[in-house]
Amino acid sequence: MNIEATGFDDLYLITPKVFEDQRGYFFESFHHKKFREATGIDCDFVQDNQSRSSHGVIRGLHFQVPPMAQAKFVRVLQGEVLDVVVDLRKEKSTFGKSYSTLLSAENKKQLFIPRGFAHGIVVLSESAEFFYKCDNYYSPENERGIMYDDTSLNIDWKIEADKRIISDKDTKHPSLEEFTSPF
Template sequence: MNIEATGFDDLYLITPKVFEDQRGYFFESFHHQKFREATGVDCEFVQDNQSRSARGVIRGLHFQVPPMAQAKFVRVLQGEVLDVVVDLRKDKSTFGKSYSVLLSAENKKQLFIPRGFAHGLAVLSDHAEFFYKCDNYYSPENERGIIFNDTSLNIDWKIAASESIISEKDTKHPAFKDFDSPF
C-alpha cells in the first residue's frame, strides 16, 4: 500500500496495491502492522459503518467530542464521493483548514482521519456506498457538527446548492467561528 502525507499531521491518503486479472481484483484494504509502521499511528478499530446515498447528498460535517472522539478509516465501495475533513485541533497550524479528496470505487483510495477532525462527504455519482472503520463507538450525546456551508471554511462541495440534499440535522449545526474546540 502507498501511504501519502497530506500536509495535516496524522491525516493520510492510502492507495492500496491492487492485484487484477481476468477474474477480477483483490487488495488488502487495511493492515494494522503495516499502517502503524509507516505512520506511527497505532489505531484499533472497534466499529464498522456503511451508508448508501444518492447523487447530491452532502453529509457532514460530523465528529464526536472526547471522551468519545473517533478516528476513521474511510473508503468508497460503489460510486464516487468528495470526502472532506476540517482540522479542529487548536494546537495545529492546520486548525480550521480543510482537506478534500475524491474517493471512488474505481480509484480505491482511502483516507485515515485522526481524532480531532470534522468529516463530511458529497456524493458525485448516481449513488455511492461509503464504508468506514471507527476507533471508538458511536455516542449520540457526544456527536457534534459544523455547518457544511460555513463561509469561513469555504468548502467547494462540487454540488450546486440547488441540487444538494441535506438532512435537517445537518442544516442546524453551528458555524465554525461559534465552535469552541475541545481538541
C-alpha cells in the first residue's frame, strides 16, 4: 500500500498494491496496522456506508460537528468520482482550502479524511458506487454542510452548472464565511 501526503495535515491518498492475474485481482483495501505505522493515526472505524449515484450528482459538502465528528476512509467500487474536501480546522494553515482527487474503480485509489474536513463528491461516470468507513456514528443533529459552490472555495466540480444534480438540503448550506468552525 502506498500512502501519499497531500499537503494537508492527516489527509492521505492511498493506492493499494493490486495483485492481478487471469482470474481477476485482489488487494487489501485497508490494513489498520500498516496505516497506523505509516501515518501515526489510530482510527477505529465503527460504521460503513455505501451510496449509488448517477452522472452529475453532487453530494456535499458534508461533515459532522463534535462530539460526533467523523474521520472517513473513502473509495469507489464502480465508476468514477471527483472527491473534494475542505479543511475546516481553523488552527491549520490549510483552513478554508480544498483538495480534490479522482477516485475510481479502475485506479482503486482511496482517501483518508480526518475529522475537521467537509467532504463531497461529484459523479463523473454514468453512475458510481461509493463506499466509506467512518470512525463515529451518523448523528443527524450533528450533521452540517458548507455550500458546494461557495465562490471563495473556487472548486472545479468538472460538471457544467446546468448538468449538476443536487439535493434541496445541499443547496441550503452556509458559505464558509458564514460558518463558525468548531474544529
